[in-house]
Amino acid sequence: LDAQLWYACAGGMVQIPPINTKVFYFAQGHAEHAHDKVDFGNFPRIPPLLLCRVSGIKFLADSESDEVYAKIRLVPLRNDCDFDCDEDGFLGMEKTDQSQEKPASFAKTLTQSDANNGGGFSVPRYCAETIFPRLDYSAEPPVQTILAKDVHGEIWKFRHIYRGTPRRHLLTTGWSNFVNQKKLVAGDSIVFLRADNGDLCVGIRRAKRGIGGGPESPSGWNALGGN
Amino acid sequence: LDAQLWYACAGGMVQIPPINTKVFYFAQGHAEHAHDKVDFGNFPRIPPLLLCRVSGIKFLADSESDEVYAKIRLVPLRNDCDFDCDEDGFLGMEKTDQSQEKPASFAKTLTQSDANNGGGFSVPRYCAETIFPRLDYSAEPPVQTILAKDVHGEIWKFRHIYRGTPRRHLLTTGWSNFVNQKKLVAGDSIVFLRADNGDLCVGIRRAKRGIGGGPESPSGWNALGGN
DNA sequence: TTGTCGGCCGATCGCCGACAA
DNA sequence: TTGTCGGCGATCGGCCGACAA
Numbered sequence A, B: 001l002d003a004q005l006w007y008a009c010a011g012g013m014v015q016i017p018p019i020n021t022k023v024f025y026f027a028q029g030h031a032e033h034a035h036d037k038v039d040f041g042n043f044p045r046i047p048p049l050l051l052c053r054v055s056g057i058k059f060l061a062d063s064e065s066d067e068v069y070a071k072i073r074l075v076p077l078r079n080d081c082d083f084d085c086d087e088d089g090f091l092g093m094e095k096t097d098q099s100q101e102k103p104a105s106f107a108k109t110l111t112q113s114d115a116n117n118g119g120g121f122s123v124p125r126y127c128a129e130t131i132f133p134r135l136d137y138s139a140e141p142p143v144q145t146i147l148a149k150d151v152h153g154e155i156w157k158f159r160h161i162y163r164g165t166p167r168r169h170l171l172t173t174g175w176s177n178f179v180n181q182k183k184l185v186a187g188d189s190i191v192f193l194r195a196d197n198g199d200l201c202v203g204i205r206r207a208k209r210g211i212g213g214g215p216e217s218p219s220g221w222n223a224l225g226g227n
Numbered sequence C: 001t002t003g004t005c006g007g008c009c010g011a012t013c014g015c016c017g018a019c020a021a
Numbered sequence D: 001t002t003g004t005c006g007g008c009g010a011t012c013g014g015c016c017g018a019c020a021a
Helices: A003-010 A027-033 A125-130 A175-182 B003-010 B027-033 B125-130 B175-182
Strands: A022-025 A050-061 A068-076 A105-109 A121-123 A143-149 A155-163 A168-171 A189-194 A200-205 B022-025 B050-061 B068-076 B105-109 B121-123 B143-149 B155-163 B168-171 B189-194 B200-205
Touching: A003 A050, A003 A068, A003 A105, A003 A189, A003 A200, A022 A068, A105 A125, A121 A125, A125 A168, A155 A175, B003 B050, B003 B068, B003 B105, B003 B189, B003 B200, B022 B068, B105 B125, B121 B125, B125 B168, B155 B175
Parallel strands: A143 A200, B143 B200
Antiparallel strands: A022 A050, A050 A068, A105 A189, A121 A168, A143 A155, A155 A168, A189 A200, B022 B050, B050 B068, B105 B189, B121 B168, B143 B155, B155 B168, B189 B200
8 A cells, every 4th residue: 555645544643663674562552442352362461551663664554344454563673761852753753754755645535515425525616626537627617537446446436526606626427336336324434645756546545433442453453543 | 034935945856854853974075176176184085974863953044145044953973884774754755844844935947138227027827816915906007015034034125016917916025125135136036935924035046157056155065066 | 616416317126928939 | 727918006216406504
């Protein structure tokens, strides 16, 4: 999964520590947020926090829900007594690789009208003008076909039209099918992103269904929630 | 799963040996008909047939396809040299418990018109008159609602009407939904059965898609095919 | 600028009798 | 007796501009 699309779907609040930086692992926080029981083996006592080195990161998306999540491999460090000393990036608060080049992306939370069965999608002007392919306004009406790739690489086709009084951008044909296939409801968000190679990508960010997330959470862990 | 409904779905060709009878287990035949590899462990050489005692039978139905199949537990017998001697029922060819009380059931292979999307189901007269609940012919038109339980215990509702010139029995409302949910196509069969307690049951028997069945075969074995 | 609504048109669903095999 | 067909009315999907927030 492309890291740029991953970050766009995850949202601006999400920061992933770069590889080889040091982070604290909060075992209890992890256990409390996990849906499945976390197996700490036979450790007699788990320290509240554990200094680790990030040794690997995988950007993934759930095959069912499209929700993005990350698997972060941590290697415990021995010298967790002198952790406030020196060295490089704690907690990834300094500039990380994700900030170095931010591609054009746009997220919108679906309104009732957007999610209504049989309805279309109101495209905010900013999104249509900066993310979508350039529309030929000289035609009457201005209309084009849009192709967007989701997190699995699947291509979705939409009819993009600029019409109505006052004029506005809309997705019509193809949108309803997308909503049904992805099981989107009002409150969920959709993300459009123009990749570096010019390809248009589409991702989704589902609304939080309640504290702790629902059983639909990918791989049994809350995706990047807090700790 | 009720044994009567199971036998009705399996069809008249199917005979299950009663418990505690002796049968031959054809290892090679089993292996050839299985979809998954059959693991015979480290046996250096498998005899062509193995005298066994039936120690357990489970009547089951695949949760996806509704197709019925049986799990038969076999215990190998030592004295497989003198198998043509005496004792009780070989191969269940004698009367078994399934023949002692045959409930009223009827099977019909779906025609193109039956399976057509949006169409109804032509109920053969015999089925309507002997299996279905008694219809009040004095009404105009004669119509009733039929409830039928499938192999999972789920209830399906159909509108049963007697109309047309010449008059015939039809299932209309509810039938299309049943066809779609069960993914029935022309050539598949439907089974109606009136249980001892008076309940109406419905089962399906899918058409053979080719020699050896398809990958949809339940639990990796062909259901009761030959050996 | 954009969320919601009612209008409306075409496609599909599904019930019907006619007719023939 | 029952399989197939065309008809046709009801429903639904989905595109549209009006209007107001």
